[in-house]
Amino acid sequence: MNTNLQNQGLNSQAIEGLLKPGFDLYNNEIFWNNQMEGLAFFLADGLVKTIQLPFAVKEEVFVNHSFFISPLLPAISNTEEFYLLVLSKHEAKFYQGNAFGLQRVEVEGLPNGMDDVVHFEEKEDQQLFRQGSKGSTSFHGHGEGQLDDKANLGIYFHEVDKTLFTEILHDKHAPLVLAGVEYLIPIYKGLSKYNFIAEDAITGNQEHGSLNTLLGKAREILEPYFKQRTKKALQNYYNQIATPLTSSMPEKVIPASFYAQVSDLFICKDVHLWGTFNEAENKLEIHQEKQNGDECLLNQAAAKTYTNGGAVYLLNKEHMPKESIVAAFMRY
Numbered sequence: 001m002n003t004n005l006q007n008q009g010l011n012s013q014a015i016e017g018l019l020k021p022g023f024d025l026y027n028n029e030i031f032w033n034n035q036m037e038g039l040a041f042f043l044a045d046g047l048v049k050t051i052q053l054p055f056a057v058k059e060e061v062f063v064n065h066s067f068f069i070s071p072l073l074p075a076i077s078n079t080e081e082f083y084l085l086v087l088s089k090h091e092a093k094f095y096q097g098n099a100f101g102l103q104r105v106e107v108e109g110l111p112n113g114m115d116d117v118v119h120f121e122e123k124e125d126q127q128l129f130r131q132g133s134k135g136s137t138s139f140h141g142h143g144e145g146q147l148d149d150k151a152n153l154g155i156y157f158h159e160v161d162k163t164l165f166t167e168i169l170h171d172k173h174a175p176l177v178l179a180g181v182e183y184l185i186p187i188y189k190g191l192s193k194y195n196f197i198a199e200d201a202i203t204g205n206q207e208h209g210s211l212n213t214l215l216g217k218a219r220e221i222l223e224p225y226f227k228q229r230t231k232k233a234l235q236n237y238y239n240q241i242a243t244p245l246t247s248s249m250p251e252k253v254i255p256a257s258f259y260a261q262v263s264d265l266f267i268c269k270d271v272h273l274w275g276t277f278n279e280a281e282n283k284l285e286i287h288q289e290k291q292n293g294d295e296c297l298l299n300q301a302a303a304k305t306y307t308n309g310g311a312v313y314l315l316n317k318e319h320m321p322k323e324s325i326v327a328a329f330m331r332y
């Protein structure tokens with residue numbers, strides 16, 4: 001890397017100062033003990049940015065005039081959200097998730113375990129049985145003592161589902177992944193009003209599972225859901241393949257991306273296309289090998305398409321149209 005930086009005109013002192021945040025991070029044991037599957041590290045004079053990724057990326061060092069963002073595209077362009085409900089007899093924890101992680105959502109009125117659904121209180125003109133932190137406790141149909149698991153698990157789950165549906169899910173269509181001991185899952189599914197519960201669930205005791213582990217398992221279950229947008233975009237491309245609205249020629253696609261003509265851009269994973277594009281003169285040069293001053297044109301096309309409101313898809317070569325390295329569906 002030092003040689004590459006020297007070729008960019010930096011002296012030894014400047015290189016040492018530039019790379020210091022990277023070495024500091026490398027020696028930060030706390031940071032490395034809490035990682036996801038992938039990591040992106042951006043470093044420039046006056047800028048240090050670290051992004052954890054929920055998927056693995058190719059290990060690569062990229063030294064150039066602009067940042068290499070293409071490997072981040074599955075996370076940057078993935079706007080799909082989902083929900084995760086971790087169920088146990090002792091607690092119900094609700095999360096909202098996306099490509100970058102899970103965030104705990106505090107839901108007003110959500111029962112704090114089975115033992116919470118036993119004390120009488122008013123809620124939306126209906127009588128519920130909830131256990132308060134103070135005062136006496138009243139039981140329904142069981143005399144005094146704790147709830148009977150088999151008879152009252154449904155009552156507890158019904159209250160969880162009713163609260164989630166009323167407070168959050170009543171107008172949502174995002175998939176909900178359930179997590180918990182296996183026998184609990186069908187009980188909750190059987191009484192839930194929400195129509196978008198994922199078929200598969202995360203089974204086992206998840207009360208003390210890490211968020212990164214839960215995120216990885218949830219994304220694995222929802223992989224077909226996350227691929228729907230890519231599938232629709234490719235189908236649209238193939239439906240228009242005989243028209244001027246599609247192209248898999250870099251000479252056409254690269255300039256179109258700069259001029260905001262691209263609606264859907266498909267680029268091949270782990271591939272570089274070196275060259276330059278002069279936007280003012282509409283002059284494109286493509287080189288077989290990287291030359292001084294070259295940029296990765298695929299990376300530039302992705303950045304331009306994304307900032308111009310288009311969608312960008314990073315695909316393996318066998319999934320690319322005509323197994324090309326770049327393809328696009330045009331706005332016009």
